[in-house]
Amino acid sequence: DAMVIQNPRYQVTQFGKPVTLSCSQTLNHNVMYWYQQKSSQAPKLLFHYYDKDFNNEADTPDNFQSRRPNTSFCFLDIRSPGLGDAAMYLCATSRDPTATDTQYFGPGTRLTVL
């Protein structure tokens, strides 16, 4: 089945130690998104890629970066994780960036910062 895959499902890192979360998709979609979801809160969009074009949300901290080396893969890099960055990180894809297109989400990676 075509799907959005996130690895690992659980990630533990230390305060200030860089961490990378990965997302892959077999849907061949053009757009990939990263959302942050803190405990008991709704998901919040961090940024997205439309093909190779990177689009950052205005309030996304500089500590968060992303890479998309090819259509299938997208990475979320947290350069210096703080305790406040502990959250579920969700990857999503869509065929195109128009607002009517459905987004398909992965299962998420739960990040713990010690």
Add this chain to the structure above:
Amino acid sequence: DAKTTQPPSMDCAEGRAANLPCNHSTISGNEYVYWYRQIHSQGPQYIIHGLKNNETNEMASLIITEDRKSSTLILPHATLRDTAVYYCIVRVASGANNLFFGTGTRLTVIP
């Protein structure tokens, strides 16, 4: 995008219809109503969307009032697996595909 208001929680008996309301009184003419749900420890899942007319698919029905200021998501025969947080999102058809999730309704299906 217009703001939405949903009750924080609801219960529904298994096998009965679950009716989840959403108020979007400031919706404009070119804004769609979308519903996603998030089962515990999983990513959100698209359910249905509509503009003016009522919509139905294999998962649910969406009833939008004539003035479009509110809508109701209907799960016709709720099962335990429908226990989740349901998000009602209003967004324009043009522009970026950014989902702005509100607080949602936590639906608990009771055996």
